[in-house]
Amino acid sequence: MMPCIHCGACVPVCPKGLWPNQLYEALAQGDLARADALGLARCGACRACQDHCPSALPLTARFREGQGQVLRWTEAKARAAEDARQAGERYEAREARLQAAEAEALEAKRQRRAEAQRRAEARRPAKGGTDARRDAQRAALQRAMEKAQAEGREDDLARLTAALTALGDAS
DSSP, rough: OOOOOOOOOOOOOOOTOOHOOOOOOOOTTTTTHHHHHHTTGGOOOOHHHHHHHOOOOOOOOOHHHHHHHHHHHHHHHHHHHHHHHHHHHHHHHHHHHHHHHHHHHHHHHHHHHHHHHHHHHHOOHHHHHHHHHHHHOOOHHHHEEEEEHTTTOHHHHHOOOOOOHHTTOOO
């Protein structure tokens, strides 16, 4: 068997209009994409090109083998594309779950803050409540001072007067 001499004797006899010499070269180089683009799948293995080849190349056997390789290559490409599509879908779903979880966590945090603020407001006395509390403290200190004065306890009287002054009312 001699190598292909690129005489082109196989081209005009191909009933499918293929270029068998170029197909053979592409397959010999392992260029399945080029062989597929040249129409290897359309080859019917009729042996017309092989019968007219002056180099007696086993074109038909090589083309059948090449068709199987191209078929496997095409299927592998399709599987890879499908795997990539599925990986993309899984990624998108994961991102959506993460965003939903983050939004849920932020909402829970906002609700906890609102609840804490509500509780703090409930513990805080009303505006008038501060004055009422001081008034009640002043009244209690005044009563205690009157009792200490009536009983003659000067040391208690001085201490109560200081406490009343600390409240801001030295009456």
